[in-house]
Amino acid sequence: MLKKTVIDHLRQKVGAGNVYHEKEDLLVYGYDATPEITGFPDVAVFPENREGLRAALEVGREEGLAVTPRGAATGLSGGSTPFRGGMALGLTRMNRILEIDEENLTLTAEAGVITIDLFNAAAAKGLFYPPDPGSQNVSTLGGNVAENAGGLRGLKYGVTRNYVMALSGFLYDGTEFHAGNKCVKDVAGYSLRDLLVGSEGTLGIITEVTVRLINPPQDKRTLLAYFKDIRTAGDAVSKIIAARIIPATLEIMDRTTINCVEDYAGIGLPRDMGALLLIEVDGHPAVVAEEAAGVQKILEEVRADVIRQAANTQEALQLAAARRTALSAVARVSPTTILEDTTVPRSRLAETFAEIERLREKYGLRVATFGHAGDGNLHPTAVTDERNREEVARVHAFFSDLYEKVLSMGGTVSGEHGIGIAKKGYLLRQFGEGGMEVMRRIKKSFDPDGGLNPGKIFLDEGVSAGVKIPGGTHG
Amino acid sequence: MAEPSPAGHFHPEDAPGYESILQCMRCGFCLAVCPTYALTNRERSSPRGRAALARAVAEGKLEFTPAVRDESFLCLDCKACSTACPSGVRVGTIMEFCRSQAQVFHPPSLPAGMLRDFILKRMLPSPALMENSMLPARLYQRLGIQWAVRSLGINRFLPGALAKMEGILPKLATPLRLEIPELIPALGKKRGRVGFFLGCAMSLVFPEVSRQTARILSQQGFDVVTPKEVKCCGAPHLAEGDRETARRLARINIDLFLALEVDFIVTDCAGCGCALKEYEELLEETADHERIGRFKAKVRDISEFLAETGIRTEDLRPVPLSVTYHEPCHLVHGQGLSVPPRQVIRAIPGVELREMKESNWCCGMAGSFALKELETSRRILERKLGHVRATGADALVTANPGCHLQLAWGVRELGMKQPVLHIVELLGKALPQ
Numbered sequence: 001m002l003k004k005t006v007i008d009h010l011r012q013k014v015g016a017g018n019v020y021h022e023k024e025d026l027l028v029y030g031y032d033a034t035p036e037i038t039g040f041p042d043v044a045v046f047p048e049n050r051e052g053l054r055a056a057l058e059v060g061r062e063e064g065l066a067v068t069p070r071g072a073a074t075g076l077s078g079g080s081t082p083f084r085g086g087m088a089l090g091l092t093r094m095n096r097i098l099e100i101d102e103e104n105l106t107l108t109a110e111a112g113v114i115t116i117d118l119f120n121a122a123a124a125k126g127l128f129y130p131p132d133p134g135s136q137n138v139s140t141l142g143g144n145v146a147e148n149a150g151g152l153r154g155l156k157y158g159v160t161r162n163y164v165m166a167l168s169g170f171l172y173d174g175t176e177f178h179a180g181n182k183c184v185k186d187v188a189g190y191s192l193r194d195l196l197v198g199s200e201g202t203l204g205i206i207t208e209v210t211v212r213l214i215n216p217p218q219d220k221r222t223l224l225a226y227f228k229d230i231r232t233a234g235d236a237v238s239k240i241i242a243a244r245i246i247p248a249t250l251e252i253m254d255r256t257t258i259n260c261v262e263d264y265a266g267i268g269l270p271r272d273m274g275a276l277l278l279i280e281v282d283g284h285p286a287v288v289a290e291e292a293a294g295v296q297k298i299l300e301e302v303r304a305d306v307i308r309q310a311a312n313t314q315e316a317l318q319l320a321a322a323r324r325t326a327l328s329a330v331a332r333v334s335p336t337t338i339l340e341d342t343t344v345p346r347s348r349l350a351e352t353f354a355e356i357e358r359l360r361e362k363y364g365l366r367v368a369t370f371g372h373a374g375d376g377n378l379h380p381t382a383v384t385d386e387r388n389r390e391e392v393a394r395v396h397a398f399f400s401d402l403y404e405k406v407l408s409m410g411g412t413v414s415g416e417h418g419i420g421i422a423k424k425g426y427l428l429r430q431f432g433e434g435g436m437e438v439m440r441r442i443k444k445s446f447d448p449d450g451g452l453n454p455g456k457i458f459l460d461e462g463v464s465a466g467v468k469i470p471g472g473t474h475g
Numbered sequence: 476m477a478e479p480s481p482a483g484h485f486h487p488e489d490a491p492g493y494e495s496i497l498q499c500m501r502c503g504f505c506l507a508v509c510p511t512y513a514l515t516n517r518e519r520s521s522p523r524g525r526a527a528l529a530r531a532v533a534e535g536k537l538e539f540t541p542a543v544r545d546e547s548f549l550c551l552d553c554k555a556c557s558t559a560c561p562s563g564v565r566v567g568t569i570m571e572f573c574r575s576q577a578q579v580f581h582p583p584s585l586p587a588g589m590l591r592d593f594i595l596k597r598m599l600p601s602p603a604l605m606e607n608s609m610l611p612a613r614l615y616q617r618l619g620i621q622w623a624v625r626s627l628g629i630n631r632f633l634p635g636a637l638a639k640m641e642g643i644l645p646k647l648a649t650p651l652r653l654e655i656p657e658l659i660p661a662l663g664k665k666r667g668r669v670g671f672f673l674g675c676a677m678s679l680v681f682p683e684v685s686r687q688t689a690r691i692l693s694q695q696g697f698d699v700v701t702p703k704e705v706k707c708c709g710a711p712h713l714a715e716g717d718r719e720t721a722r723r724l725a726r727i728n729i730d731l732f733l734a735l736e737v738d739f740i741v742t743d744c745a746g747c748g749c750a751l752k753e754y755e756e757l758l759e760e761t762a763d764h765e766r767i768g769r770f771k772a773k774v775r776d777i778s779e780f781l782a783e784t785g786i787r788t789e790d791l792r793p794v795p796l797s798v799t800y801h802e803p804c805h806l807v808h809g810q811g812l813s814v815p816p817r818q819v820i821r822a823i824p825g826v827e828l829r830e831m832k833e834s835n836w837c838c839g840m841a842g843s844f845a846l847k848e849l850e851t852s853r854r855i856l857e858r859k860l861g862h863v864r865a866t867g868a869d870a871l872v873t874a875n876p877g878c879h880l881q882l883a884w885g886v887r888e889l890g891m892k893q894p895v896l897h898i899v900e901l902l903g904k905a906l907p908q
Contacts, residue, residue, distance in 0.1 A: 024542040025517070027531050028524040033502045046516070073518075074503040092516055114507075137507040327502075328561030335497040337562070386497075 002042045006063055010045060013055035018093065020044040029088040032073040032080045033135075035336050036386055037421050039081040041068070041088035048093045050207055057170055057205070060087045061451065067172060068453045069201040071112065071143025074135035076339060077420030079147060079200040083455035091142045094207060097121050104182045106165055108210040111142025118211070128216035130157035133416070134327065142206050148198030150416030152323070155374035156248045156282075157214075159416065161197045166210035169196075172452040177204060195442065200418050201453040203446040217248070217282035221292045222316035225304040230254055230275035230357075234350030236302045237277070237373045241346050245294050249280035250374025251323045254353075257330060257368040264329035267322055273305065277373065278323050280316070326370040327381070333366070334383040338395050342406050343415030346376040355405045356380050363398045365391070377415035403429065424459040483535040486579045489718050491572035493533050499526040499564045505556035510837045510855050511549055519546055522556035522566040529569050539573075539580040547573035549851075551844055552714060553837035554808035568756075574716030595717045599675065599707045600724055606650045609679055613647045635849045643845070643884040644680070651682035652703060659689050659699040666696035666784065670737035670773075672728075672751065674744035675707050676876035684879075687903035688743040688777055694906055695787055700735050709757070710750040714842045722761065725754045729770045740773045741780050743899055745875035746842075748776040749809035776806060778874060778898060782815035786822045791905040793825030798901065799868040799893075800828060801859065801882060802835040803875035816874055816898055823905045831862040840881035856885045864891060874898045 002021065010019045020026070021043045029044040031037070042065065047053035060067045066086030073080050082088045095112035100121060107122055107129065115136040122129045132151035133139055139149065145167065150159040166180035180186065180193035196204055227233040233252055240250065253261065255274050262269045269276070277299075281291040292309070299307045310316035331337045344352050353369070356378075360367045371378035380402065382395040403413050403426050413419075413426035428436055440458060443450075482490045505522035506512055512521035519528060525546050531537035552567040560566075583591055598604045652673055661668075669692055677685040692699045706728055709721035728751070732740050742748045751774045755767045775783065800820060807813045813835065820828050839845060839855030846852075859882070863871050871886065871893040873879055883895040 020517070022542060023537065024519050024528060024540060024546075027537065028518040028527045031501055031527065033500065035500065072503055072506060073501075116507075135503065138503045325561075331500055331502075331562035332498075335494065337500050 002063070006059065007043065010043065010056060010059050013059065014045055014047050014052045018046040018048060018052070029070065029073075029090070030081060032075040032078060034076055034078040034081070034420065034422050035338055036392075037078040037081055039068075039083045040085060041082035042085050044088040044090060046090040046093045050094075053089070053094070053205065053207060054170060054174065054176075056087070056089060057172070057174060060089075061172065061174065061449075064451075066451055066454050067205070069142070069146070069205045071140030071146070072114070072135070072138045074139045075143065075147060075420065076341070076417040077147075077414070077422040079418050079420035079453070079456060080143070081421065083421060089205065091140060091205075091207070095140070098208070100125055100127075100213075101182065102127075105213045106182050106210050107213055108166075108208065109141055110208055111140060111145070111169070111206050113141045115139050115141060115144055122213050123216070126216070127213040129163065129211060129213055131160045131163060134324070141209050141211075145197055145206055145209055146199065146201045147418040148416070150372070150375070150377065152249050152251065152372060154372055154377070154416070155250055156246045161194070163211045164193060164197050164209060165212050167193050167196050167206050168208045169204050169206040171204050172447045172449055180210070182210060198418070200420060200456055202443060202456055203452070205452070219285040219288045220248070220280060220282040220316070221288050222310040222319055223279040223281075223292065223295055223299070224306075224308045224310070224319055225277045225279070225299045226270055226273040226306040227275045227277070228273060228305050230353045231350040232302055232304070233275040233277050233373070234353050236299060236304060237349050238347050239298045239302060240279075240295055241374065243294055243298060245281070245291050247279050247291070247295065247374060248282040249278065249320070250372070251278040252276070252369075252371060252373035252378075253278075253323065253326055254369040256366070257326050257370040260329035260333060260368060261322055261325055264332060265322060265325055267318065269322070270306070277304075278319055280320070323370070326368075327379075330368045330370075330381050330383060334385055336384045336386040336392075338382040338384060338392075338399075340380055340399055340402075341371075341377060341415045341417045342380060342402060342411065342413075343375065343377040344406055344409050344411035346374070348409045348411070349373060349376060351409065352378065352406065352411075355402065359398050359401050362401075363394045365394060365398055367398070372415075375415065376411070419457045421456060424457060427457065428459050483533040484538050485532055485576055486539075488579075489572060489575045491529055491533070491569045495564065496526055496530045496533055496569060498562050499523065499530070499560075500562050501527070502561060504559050504561060505566070508555040508559045508836075510551055510553060510555070510839070511851070514851060514854055520549055522560075522564075525550060525570060526564060526566050529573060539576055541581060543573060544577040544581050546570075547577060549848065551804070551837050551839075551841035551855075553804035553841060555804065555835065555837065558808045558811075558835070571713045571716070572718075574714070575718050576716070578716050591715065595712055595715055596720050599711055600720065602650075602652055602675065602678070602703075602705070605675060605679060606653065609647060609650070612644060616644075616646055636846050639846060639849060639884070642888070643880050645880070645883065647680065648682050650678045651685050652678040652705075654682070655686070655689060655701050657701060657703065659693045659701075661696045661698045662694050663696050663787070665698065667738040668698040668700065668736075669739045669741045669780070670732050670735045671699050671701040672708070672732070672740055672742040672744075672747055672774075673701055673705055674742060674747040674876070676746075677744050681876050681879065681897065684876075684897040684900055685743055687897075687899045688741075691777075691781075691899055691902055691906060692741065694790075695781070695784070700737055702731055702735060704731055706731075708744075708747040708750040710746045711842060713750065713757070718757070722757055725757055729754060729767060732773070733766060733770055737773065739775050739780060740770070741775050741777055743777040743874070743897065745776060745803035745806035745809065746877060748774060749805040752810060776810060776812055776815070776874070778806075778816040778819045779810070779812050781902075782818040786819065788822055788824070790907045791824055792907065794823055794901065794904045795825045796870055796901070797827040797829055797868045798870045798872045798896070799831045799863055799866040800834060800898075801831070801838060801863070801871060801873040801878060803873055803878045804835075804837050804841075806874055807835045819898055819902060820872065823902055825905075826901065829866040829868045831866045833859075833862055838878045838881045838885075840877040842877065845881055852881075856881060860885050860889060860891065863893060868893060870901070871895045872898055872901055
């Protein structure tokens with residue numbers, strides 16, 4: 001419990017309506033979208049501007065509070081949960097779009113702006129902001145940057161990092177930073193900007209972001225292919241990439257996912273198929289035609305069981321919408337959905353699918369796999385019930401084994417969700433002590449007091465009682 | 476295996492189902508569509524936050540505090556979050572249970588409780604009592620007092636809620652229930668026999684609208700049976716946390732309509748339709764599922780019914796109007812009906828449908844919310860009317876008495892040109908005389 005004088009002080013500095021300390025508020029600022037993980041802050045503060053944020057941070061420092069920045073709390077690794085209590089620092093009330101620079105093709109906004117609002121603001125000027133994480137209707141730009149969020153368009157257009165040109169904000173000790181600028185070329189000094197992107201709120205609090213905008217594609221074509229065997233689908237993906245065709249979207253759904261989507265949306269997907277691929281090529285009309293033909297040819301070569309081209313925009317949109325409902329559809333099946341983001345080099349996709357299948361049987365679980373096949377980024381999703389501790393333990397063992405295999409193939413334990421709390425143990429396995437030590441030193445140089453978002457990324461920062469660290473007991 | 480579901484700090488009777496709360500995976504997709512979160516940017520006033528509060532109570536981590544009660548009543552129960560929710564959580568319904576819990580943990584003061592009981596347990600269940608209770612309002616209008624009050628601007632001096640109550644009531648006519656024949660025969664080739672569920676608000680406040688509904692059904696070739704013994708659908712009771720009376724009314728209505736032996740049960744009130752379709756859930760533990768299933772299978776909103784059976788358009792006259800359509804929450808989110816009303820509008824010759832932004836965003840009426848939370852309600856309404864204005868349409872069409880009252884009031888207050896029409900009034904204009 002914080003002293004009333006501290007609360008009063010915060011209210012005075014940040015505005016009475018922007019400080020919450022009642023239990024009913026604190027309870028709901030303890031979570032994000034990660035199952036099983038919750039924290040409980042002592043106070044939640046929502047500054048409306050940089051000055052308010054600076055003042056809140058100062059009070060936090062004086063009181064020795066841990067400070068955990070928070071966007072829309074849609075994260076899937078526990079990154080914004082105030083794990084050690086202290087101050088939950090919400091950025092959602094700093095949500096103005098400050099500038100669209102049509103000469104330099106950039107957009108500058110406060111960190112709390114919602115991703116889709118940014119996208120729409122750019123689109124209104126005939127420009128395009130490609131990163132489209134699944135939560136884009138609610139997620140914040142600051143959260144996207146902190147987690148280096150990906151999305152469906154990652155394959156061709158890259159992820160959030162590829163669009164961040166400049167950042168500004170504060171370190172825990174109050175130091176203000178400005179990293180990057182609007183210059184296309186910039187090699188001055190260490191790239192602080194690149195360190196901050198994906199730092200999960202452990203290095204600094206990002207208050208403003210400048211992103212790069214591009215021209216929207218002129219044309220688009222959507223193809224759909226069904227496969228009896230998911231490994232054939234994996235082959236098709238590897239071959240498309242090897243043919244140097246880079247679709248904007250190359251998404252996969254396995255049999256379980258297809259059936260869940262069909263149960264939910266009833267759009268006529270074939271239930272007996274092992275996998276479907278949704279492929280979207282975009283760009284200049286001539287290129288689109290050529291790439292669509294190339295994809296079609298490969299699908300025929302690997303003997304996809306059904307190949308369809310969307311007849312019109314309407315049909316294409318419907319197909320894309322079906323993929324976007326995948327998580328929804330799977331989530332309806334059971335109370336708890338444990339969604340991972342295993343990522344492998346694309347040439348190893350078929351093997352990964354086989355391994356998922358083998359482990360699913362070994363542990364007797366229900367697992368639906370869908371994801372961004374073109375990136376090698378898969379979302380094997382275990383449907384379970386968190387009250388069934390025994391089954392949940394099997395889920396964690398499943399993922400632990402899977403990550404072992406993924407790492408042995410040169411993959412990564414997180415394609416786009418980040419490490420947060422949920423994957424600390426896996427990260428250690430991927431980097432080893434040496435790699436973790438380098439990261440630890442970086443963390444110390446930004447935040448020597450360790451006050452910013454403590455308990456994340458580093459396993460040895462410990463955990464509070466009752467929180468299980470998946471993979472933590474291994475290696 | 477899974478442990479038994481606890482009621483935790485909820486009172487065991489009429490507690491929200493733990494399973495239904497646990498289904499929330501906290502993805503936050505609901506934040507984008509919640510009108511109260513849009514206004515407050517406060518997590519506890521969002522669907523995800525409300526579900527988390529209910530979960531904390533169910534798990535014994537939080538008492539049923541006044542804040543939990545307040546959030547359950549601040550929720551508009553617009554159900555937009557149910558549409559947005561990937562995992563099928565219905566926070567509006569969970570909040571209805573919480574409102575019922577609120578009566579146990581934080582009962583209203585004695586006079587307020589007596590008034591509440593009188594309205595919910597005596598007046599609403601009795602059409603005659605309700606009709607009488609509207610007499611003073613009708614008298615007030617007949618004697619020209621309303622005209623005087625409005626033209627002299629005296630209503631500006633009334634306290635907020637009273638002023639809105641005064642302003643929101645349209646000109647009242649004789650309740651339709653007293654005038655409508657028990658049977659209106661089908662015109663032309665007969666296509667079937669429908670029971671008309673005449674809702675209280677429609678009968679009392681919008682009798683001319685429901686008269687159109689009956690006329691349309693008959694013109695479309697259906698015998699229209701309107702039982703005078705019909706009771707309130709129970710929606711106000713669920714909204715105010717009186718599940719017991721809601722169940723009593725549901726049983727009466729089910730018996731009444733099943734006995735009519737009609738092919739369909741049609742209503743022109745989105746709120747009633749939603750409630751009727753939820754009877755099965757309401758009576759989950761108590762009743763005969765075969766009968767409720769049969770009842771539920773017959774219930775249709777008027778648009779749903781017309782779109783499904785196919786509108787006979789050959790006699791329709793053109794109605795040269797551009798309209799925009801506001802989707803009642805209880806139609807689009809409560810019943811999942813978004814396309815049928817548009818099909819009906821587009822079937823009317825001469826009508827041009829201009830879509831507004833956020834057509835499925837609540838108008839801020841939400842039952843008694845518009846009178847209890849004046850300021851919040853007004854801000855939600857202004858957002859809506861801004862989008863209406865941007866369409867430049869000649870008329871604003873909707874399909875629910877609550878929305879109708881709120882929108883018509885807002886249009887008057889802001890001096891906008893659009894008359895508010897129920898979808899059947901629009902269709903009625905196209906019918907041969």
